[in-house]
Amino acid sequence: MSEDTNHIASAEFQHLHLKEKKGTEGGACLSGRCTTNYDTITCSYRYQGREAARSHLDIYNNENIPCIAHLDNETGQEAPRIIAAFSKRGTRRNIAVNGKVDVEVVDEKGNVIENEKIDIMKDIIRDKKGNPVQWRTDVPKTIDKETKKERNYKIFNKNEVYVEYKKYWFLNFTIASVPWPNQVHHVLNHSSLYKAISAFKNIPDVVAQGLLKELYNINHKNNAIILPTKEKDTRITGLPTHGSHLSYSNRILKEVNKALSGYKKINANHKPGHQKPDPISVEKQLKKISEKWYNKIIDTVTSNKKLSKNKEVIKINDIK
Structure with a gap:
């Protein structure tokens, strides 16, 4: 087996x-x-x-x-998803679960001198009252219910790391x-x-x-x-x-x-x-x-x- x-x-x-x-x-x-x-x-x-x-x-x-x-509310709610992270050098970085970005610090020759995980989601995503909200990032790809297109994204700069994320519309219990x-x-x-x-x-x-x-x-x-x-x-x-x-x-x-x-x-x-x-x-x-x-x-x-x-x-x- x-x-x-x-x-x-x-x-x-x-x-x-x-x-x-x-x-x-x-x-x-x-x-x-x-x-x-x-x-x-x-x-x-x-x-x-x-x-x-x-x-x-x-x-x-x-x-x-x-x-x-x-459960039966078909209106749904918005939730963000990090798409990618970029270092100063413009290199794409992987995203871990819970919004922690794996960042590599390199020297002039491109050698990795330090690895760091930065928890960015709680800093960039806030609720209507302005309180930080941390979301999971392992979510299915979703499109806007009305426009049928992916929602707008923003670029955020934090500790010289650029984070690109988009907001999607999810029905209840179709995302963790x-x-x-x-x-x-x-x-x-x-x-x-x-x-x-x-x-x-x-x-x-x-x-x-x-x-x-x-x-x-x-x-x-x-x-x-x-x-x-x-x-x-x-x-x-x-x-x-x-x-x-x-x-x-x-x-x-x-x-x-x-x-x-x-x-x-x-x-x-x-x-x-x-x-x-x-x-x-x-x-x-x-x-x-x-x-x-x-x-x-x-x-x-x-x-x-x-x-x-x-x-x-x-x-x-x-x-x-």
Whole structure:
């Protein structure tokens, strides 16, 4: 089995990976990073997460959230994106996530004498009240809703580094920073599924093929949920804060191992060079895990919203 987007090492089984381009159904995918954009395809966990949120408008559009930040608000909001950075010498520089520009200081011969990361976004982007705002820069290319053209850009000079950025118009939850910093969480996470399948040393491809043939899609909306990355937004939405979740992943792994336990004897009896055994049906068990833990996540909403300011919020890694 491969950890890339081909899902399985054997080329003859790559056709089992199905990426449907309309709607949430009909896909077959085992990679949680098959695509990270918001395209309307079954492999896009970001798109699937947004569709899943429509079933929980009582959370994403609750009374404490202004209408402009609602999921179904089609007006959208402006967000800037850095396009490029230039040194005094006019050389294009790469942009890192969160607006940090990697700047090289060179001598007269062009030799690099110093590397520096300058956090420019918080200095050049301000809200209507004049307060600095820091935005993520890993956003999809977008055009103006009305003119259908890219929005105007400006050049900013900071510490002898020129930063070019444009403002784009984004619908809520089609970018990781609008309307609030968010990430889409795989309820049954990819690493746990991969570890569980890989544990069957003799037949990992059989397990993977079986799931793909059953049209199992790890990115399906029933396994994807939009979560805040900041505690302040957890207190407003009630949703657990997303972040590293090793303990959570280990709990999921135990349940996935149990769901795939029917393969233990098959794996032990298979001898290299012999004909591969037929896969068994396990898709329903995995879906039950997603349903169970999805409900656990939703169940934290009431508790998080009732917390006093001096109490720590419930994070995804806290859920048991």
